[in-house]
Amino acid sequence: MNAPTMQGLNINAPAYVKNARLLAWVADMVALCKPNNIVWCDGSQEEYDRLCQQLVDAGTFKKLNPAKRADSFLACSDPSDVARVEDRTYICSAQKEDAGPTNNWMEPAAMRATLQPLFDGCMKGRTMYVVPFSMGPLGSHIAHIGVELTDSAYVAVNQKLMTRMGKAVYDVLGVDGEFVPCMHTVGAPLAEGQKDTTSWPCNPTVKYIVHYPETREIWSYGSGYGGNALLGKKCLALRIASNMGRDQGWLAEHMLILGVTNPQGKKYHIAAAFPSACGKTNFSMLVPPAGFDGWKVTTIGDDIAWIKPNADGKMYAINPEAGYFGVAPGTNTLTNPNCMASLDKNVIFTNVALTDDGDVWWEGMEKDAGKLPEHLIDWQGKDWTPAIAKETGAKAAHPNARFTVAATNNPALDSAWDDPAGVPIDAFIFGGRRSTTVPLVTEARTWMEGVYMAATMGSETTAAAFGAQGVVRRDPFAMLPFCGYNMSDYFQHWLDMEHKLEEQGHTLPKIFCVNWFRKDEAGKFVWPGYGENMRVLKWMLDRIEGQAQGQDTMFGVAPQYAEITWTGLEFNEAQFNTVTSIDKAAWAEEFKSHDAHFELLSYHMPKELIDTKNALEQRLAAL
Numbered sequence: 001m002n003a004p005t006m007q008g009l010n011i012n013a014p015a016y017v018k019n020a021r022l023l024a025w026v027a028d029m030v031a032l033c034k035p036n037n038i039v040w041c042d043g044s045q046e047e048y049d050r051l052c053q054q055l056v057d058a059g060t061f062k063k064l065n066p067a068k069r070a071d072s073f074l075a076c077s078d079p080s081d082v083a084r085v086e087d088r089t090y091i092c093s094a095q096k097e098d099a100g101p102t103n104n105w106m107e108p109a110a111m112r113a114t115l116q117p118l119f120d121g122c123m124k125g126r127t128m129y130v131v132p133f134s135m136g137p138l139g140s141h142i143a144h145i146g147v148e149l150t151d152s153a154y155v156a157v158n159q160k161l162m163t164r165m166g167k168a169v170y171d172v173l174g175v176d177g178e179f180v181p182c183m184h185t186v187g188a189p190l191a192e193g194q195k196d197t198t199s200w201p202c203n204p205t206v207k208y209i210v211h212y213p214e215t216r217e218i219w220s221y222g223s224g225y226g227g228n229a230l231l232g233k234k235c236l237a238l239r240i241a242s243n244m245g246r247d248q249g250w251l252a253e254h255m256l257i258l259g260v261t262n263p264q265g266k267k268y269h270i271a272a273a274f275p276s277a278c279g280k281t282n283f284s285m286l287v288p289p290a291g292f293d294g295w296k297v298t299t300i301g302d303d304i305a306w307i308k309p310n311a312d313g314k315m316y317a318i319n320p321e322a323g324y325f326g327v328a329p330g331t332n333t334l335t336n337p338n339c340m341a342s343l344d345k346n347v348i349f350t351n352v353a354l355t356d357d358g359d360v361w362w363e364g365m366e367k368d369a370g371k372l373p374e375h376l377i378d379w380q381g382k383d384w385t386p387a388i389a390k391e392t393g394a395k396a397a398h399p400n401a402r403f404t405v406a407a408t409n410n411p412a413l414d415s416a417w418d419d420p421a422g423v424p425i426d427a428f429i430f431g432g433r434r435s436t437t438v439p440l441v442t443e444a445r446t447w448m449e450g451v452y453m454a455a456t457m458g459s460e461t462t463a464a465a466f467g468a469q470g471v472v473r474r475d476p477f478a479m480l481p482f483c484g485y486n487m488s489d490y491f492q493h494w495l496d497m498e499h500k501l502e503e504q505g506h507t508l509p510k511i512f513c514v515n516w517f518r519k520d521e522a523g524k525f526v527w528p529g530y531g532e533n534m535r536v537l538k539w540m541l542d543r544i545e546g547q548a549q550g551q552d553t554m555f556g557v558a559p560q561y562a563e564i565t566w567t568g569l570e571f572n573e574a575q576f577n578t579v580t581s582i583d584k585a586a587w588a589e590e591f592k593s594h595d596a597h598f599e600l601l602s603y604h605m606p607k608e609l610i611d612t613k614n615a616l617e618q619r620l621a622a623l
């Protein structure tokens with residue numbers, strides 16, 4: 001098939017697609033992008049297999065050894081396209097103030113004028129895939145539908161694993177149902193007769209990830225990777241949904257959701273916000289350690305939560321996704337056995353290394369094998385050996401290498417993961433990656449103090465986003481790259497929840513602040529982390545039940561050493577003090593940094609947060 005067919009605007013829509021706005025939009029976008037061909041994805045297994053085979057034929061996918069990883073593939077991206085591009089991400093609200101100082105902004109008309117020539121003809125020589133998906137259980141009142149038009153088959157197959165994707169979405173959409181239009185192109189049109197010279201077409205220099213919050217549209221240009229390209233995830237379920245949540249009185253958050261059941265069978269639900277590559281997937285699949293017989297942790301979600309107040313006086317959370325796009329490096333059977341078990345079949349790996357027997361490898365797997373592999377092909381297609389790694393420091397897998405896998409692969413999947421009603425939240429946790437200063441765990445004394453902890457959260461940057469790594473930046477609520485409107489208005493939205501919910505007779509969830517990442521003088525993590533985080537989780541539940549007294553500190557209520565269950569772990573009181581102590585000088589600096597952060601956010605900054613800071617500083621001065 002070639003250009004004339006599409007230019008005649010025969011969009012070949014299947015008869016079951018009846019939504020008038022969708023049909024008109026697809027026709028417009030075909031006219032704009034000028035693809036050679038159009039494929040309406042139905043979400044079937046047959047279609048998934050066919051597209052995967054096509055990606056194998058194109059060299060984008062390598063099929064892994066079925067004896068090692070059944071029905072799994074490896075894709076390696078262009079080295080210029082390995083993570084989210086925060087400096088190319090825009091919130092184009094009508095007013096600049098509504099995007100706020102933490103988002104890039106351009107006037108919508110100016111951005112449209114910028115994108116128009118880029119999208120004009122951007123799919124020449126390629127196929128446009130129409131990918132209908134639901135964020136949240138199909139047809140539930142809580143779900144939102146998106147339709148992604150993309151020239152990447154890789155995106156289409158990833159969306160099948162990450163969302164409820166396919167034909168049934170059109171039944172829900174009907175003739176006049178609402179959807180979020182999501183335009184995506186890798187930004188690499190092919191001239192007549194030109195063939196791809198790369199297996200990962202993208203635009204190495206021009207990238208735009210654009211959101212129009214008022215008209216609820218997403219336009220993504222130039223990248224095929226992760227959150228830049230799988231538009232249901234960060235773009236729709238966080239940046240656009242946070243706008244919906246503000247308007248409609250709910251929350252769209254960068255949070256995992258887990259269930260934890262004690263030996264008596266009582267079940268609790270926790271939602272936790274950690275920045276990118278800071279342990280959400282790990283925590284959501286936690287396996288309780290020795291000393292926790294009869295305890296069970298189950299996963300509802302590993303990255304995104306939509307949370308709504310309910311008439312029964314509780315906040316209910318759903319995971320809008322249907323799969324995990326998780327960080328591979330560091331994952332092994334010691335850190336995350338449930339995750340490793342999820343990855344034995346039907347997985348798409350991106351930017352990990354290939355073993356000589358057709359399996360995948362990443363840094364951290366040597367802990368399982370007891371040794372490094374002798375030879376690999378690294379994520380850039382080069383030979384890798386332990387000697388080369390030692391000499392050059394070359395990583396076999398990119399530090400932001402990821403796996404895409406359906407939630408149903410997870411052996412710890414919660415029975416309610418797909419329940420449109422969601423699960424009632426007992427506590428929120430906020431935690432950044434901090435080598436110093438922030439204690440292992442404290443509980444906010446009030447909702448206000450919890451919002452303060454979240455609003456001032458700092459974290460050392462990771463490979464999940466392009467740019468410098470390991471520098472502390474403020475990442476409020478772990479939402480810095482994902483809040484689709486003014487951050488101070490978002491703080492206000494969280495503060496307003498308290499009064500609104502209390503008026504309705506709600507019991508508000510408790511709020512905790514954690515830090516798994518304190519280091520000693522030698523630069524080593526002091527807290528063992530991973531499964532051992534169960535010990536901290538248990539203390540939180542004890543607090544909820546009124547069974548742990550805790551001790552008042554400057555920054556909330558902390559556990560006493562004896563209140564943590566230590567069975568099965570050697571962790572003495574001195575070590576405990578290393579991860580829980582409050583250093584007066586460090587905190588004085590910390591509050592200065594909060595000042596600078598609040599200064600940046602001064603437009604619409606809730607006064608109560610500044611009062612809270614002053615109160616905390618007074619507590620510090622009294623130490």
Ligand code: GTP
Nearest residue numbers: 276277278279280281282327330464516525529530
């Ligand atoms: P996104 O998918 O990017 O939003 O991130 P995530 O929060 O789901 O990240 P993930 O769980 O994949 O975190 C991976 C990183 O966190 C790896 O570097 C892990 O080694 C590290 N990590 C996770 N849990 C712990 C922990 O308890 N202690 C320590 N020290 N590191 C941890």
Ligand code: SPV
Nearest residue numbers: 084226227233234276464
């Ligand atoms: C994150 O960076 O927080 C992710 C990965 O979850 S991505 O989908 O690429 O944004």
Ligand code: MN
Nearest residue numbers: 254276277303
């Ligand atoms: Mn994330």
